[in-house]
Amino acid sequence: MSSNIKVTLRKKANKQGFFPLVVRITKNRKTNYLYTGHYIDIKYWDEDNREVRKSHPNSKRLNNLLINKLAEANQTLIDLQTHKNDISSKQIKKEIASPLSKTSFKDIADKYLDELEKTNKLQRLSSDKARVGHFVRFVDNDDLSFREIDEALLRRFSMYLKTSRKVSQRSVINNLIVIRTLYNKAIRLGIVDRKLYPFGADKIRIKFPETEKIGLTIEEIQSIEALDNLSEQKAHARNVWLFSFYLAGMRAGDVLKIKWSDIYDGRLHYRMGKNEKLLSFRLPAKINSLLKFYETDKRFNEDFVFPEMKNANLKNPKDIFNKVKTANKKFNKYLVQIAEKAALNKKLTMHIARHSFGNISGDKIPIQMLQKLYRHSSVTTTIHYQANFMHKETDDALEKVINF
Known part of the structure; x- marks a missing residue:
């Protein structure tokens, strides 16, 4: 027309x-x-x-x-x-x-963060808001246009994160991913021409460094199970950690949201917070023993098993998110002390429960079954994750060569 x-x-x-x-x-x-x-x-x-x-x-x-x-x-x-x-x-x-050409990086970033808040993607909001803040403070220019975001600027920003903020290479990449996300959004909106795109194989490469995932051994977990004379707070942190481990490293947020009504017929039925998957697991005997510590505080069938969420405003996603975040921080503080008491030389956090399950399972369980236990959407994710803990073949191969 x-x-x-x-x-x-x-x-x-x-x-x-x-x-x-x-x-x-x-x-x-x-x-x-x-x-x-x-x-x-x-x-x-x-x-x-x-x-x-x-x-x-x-x-x-x-x-x-x-x-x-x-x-x-x-x-x-x-x-x-x-x-x-x-x-x-x-x-x-x-x-x-x-004019769209006058739309700044901060304009698009603010809209992006606002969208995350409105859609209750609060974990992403918490992470990306900090990353946007790092970049905005670094450039010190609220009117910075996308045309000005080139390879040279991004390389200086990466160096700033490493030297001034002392962050890991993985954190640097996470910061760059947010900028890339916003740059792609600006291209789709017609704010900047794609030919100015600063990311790519021959430009700024987004490649995660290999990270070492360290989990506990059976003996180390047994030493945690056997601890006594713990304070009430430490005992509770230990119980939540073990609950997570016994269910293949269930995420702390999911553990805390478990209600007594989710447990029936000897099974736990719950909806995973990360991807809304509905799952069902038979409860191991060790978990049933843990649950006895919390039965006396049960107020009604729909009550939460663990105390952290009992006073949460369930109609307010922000309140739920903040209570989980606060609880996770509290648990990790006590887990440091538990690790010292158990004479562990490894870092102990809530997330290490997942690594520990992977470390002990090794190559004993078929990868498709591990995918179900980990609640991964793709078996490829499971393969990449479990590769961190499967060493038997390489160990046997090495022994065959040098054992002469």
Whole structure:
């Protein structure tokens, strides 16, 4: 469909009887008007030449303004058509009034974080908000455009994270991923041209470094199980950790959300918080022993097993998220002390329960079964995860060569 952009005098007078000078944008037979902010008497308008008559005291200045607005509108139309096959007169008007090219990184970042909050993706929000903050503070420019985000700037930012903030290479990559996500969003919105994209094989590469996942051994877990004379807080942290481990490293957030009503017929039935999967596990005898510690505090069938969520506002996702986050931090503090008491030389955190299950299972369990236990959506994820703990074949191969 054809487009038509003209300067004109809109025949809609204000209270003083003057008419607005506008850019008329017609697309697919729909018209929108972009106001210049100037009004004149109708006698000064030359309809044939579409300009302000010379008899107007400011005719030269107003006509130059109209020429510039017309050129801007036509250039905007060309730019938009480069990115989109079909655009409306309203879109053209919006772009002229508030050019996308002037949209800053912070503008897009704020909208992105707002979307995460509105959709209750609070874990992502917590992580990405900090990462956006690192970059915004580093550039110290709220008006930084996406055109200014090039390889050189990203390399300086990476070095800043490593040297000034002392973060790991994995954390550096996580920060770059957020910037890449926002840059891709800016490309889709037509804010920046794809040819300026600073990421890629020959530019800024997003590649996670290999990380060593260390889990506890059977003997080390037995030493934790056997600990006595623990304070109430430490005993509780130990119980939650063991509960997680006994169920293949269930995430702390899922453990804390378990209700007594989720347990029946000797099984735990729950919906995984990360991907909403509905799962069912037969409870090991060791878990049944743990549950006895909390039965006396059971108020009703729908009550939470563990105390951290009992006073949570279940209608407020932020309150739930904050209580899980606070509890996880508290558990990890006590687990450090538990590790010392058990004479462990390894780091002990809630997440290590998952690594420990992987370390002990090794290659004893078929990978498809491990996928179910870990609640992974893809078996490929399970293969990559479990590869950290499967050493028997390499150990046997090494022995065959050197044992002579």
